[in-house]
Amino acid sequence: MRRVPCVLIVEDEPAIAELISVNLRHSGFRPIWAMDSATAQAELDSVLPDVILLDWMLPGESGLTLAKRWRAHPRTKDVPIIMLTARGDEPDRVAGLDAGADDYISKPFSTRELLARIRAVLRRRAPEQEATLVTMGQLSLDAATYRVSFGDQALKLGPTEFKLLHYLMTHAERVHSRSQLLDQVWGDHVFIEERTVDVHVKRLREALGERAAAMIETVRGAGYRITTQNQSTGTSSAVA
Structure with missing residues (x-):
């Protein structure tokens, strides 16, 4: 039986989180929603996801802080992180990537583009096929x-x-x-x-x-x- 990839959505706006969740389910993913940094950490401690969709602006600690922490922790350092944010200026994009994000997508975004980026980071995470x-x-x-x-x-x-x-x-x-x-x-x-x-x-x-x-x-x-x-x-x- 094919394993269903798990996606942790860290987003404090319920409407956006629900829209992402619905599209993920329809595309063969298993979404988990956390609306703040504390809940996100608890979910991450419970189940290690295949991808993290991380909003920059969150109640409590920011997404930038969480990305840095998760990149520094041995258990979560290799989990792909895609930053979701309304902060689209180049310094903000660079800050997100420097914090450890694998990709960065600015709001508003199309769900088709988001799904394409999720599939892309999953492909990059897959082991190389060549045994060389x-x-x-x-x-x-x-x-x-x-x-x-x-x-x-x-x-x-x-x-x-x-x-x-x-x-x-x-x-x-x-x-x-x-x-x-x-x-x-x-x-x-x-x-x-x-x-x-x-x-x-x-x-x-x-x-x-x-x-x-x-x-x-x-x-x-x-x-x-x-x-x-x-x-x-x-x-x-x-x-x-």
Whole structure:
């Protein structure tokens, strides 16, 4: 029997939460609703969802605070988070992504777009199908076991960062534009801005540590590439 994906909706407006819930049920998902931060934490402690739809403005703690906390906790760090908010300015979008959100959608939004984004983050979370071990110098990625290491040190990556690193390592030494990375890692049908790539590259570099992060090079005006040429330098280029 096919497992029904669970979606935790953290939204304080009942009308919006009900609209989302109805569409999720019709599309084969199991929605759980929490109207404030305390209820959301209680639901999360009870059942680990497959995706979290998180409103920015909530009674009690904000969605931004919750996203940071859940990203820092071992149990919830890999659960995809989509921020729902009326705050659509670029600084707010960047703040949401920096807090740990995998995607960001501004109100008002179409339910079709929301469902497409939910399916997209679920695809990114799914294990890689190729049972391959990729190595570059001391950096190793095993797509079958979802493990990354640098030398003898195991590294912890989120699902999007893992897929981004896997793509870069399997296409090493090539320069990839932000739009190309969006198409290959996120999918060409997903509505995400190119700035999202910069945020996840930054997150990937932080997860890799200084020496491994030096392998990911920013080619100004062109995009990103992974190379072994910078591995001994211990520094990485700044995002253009």
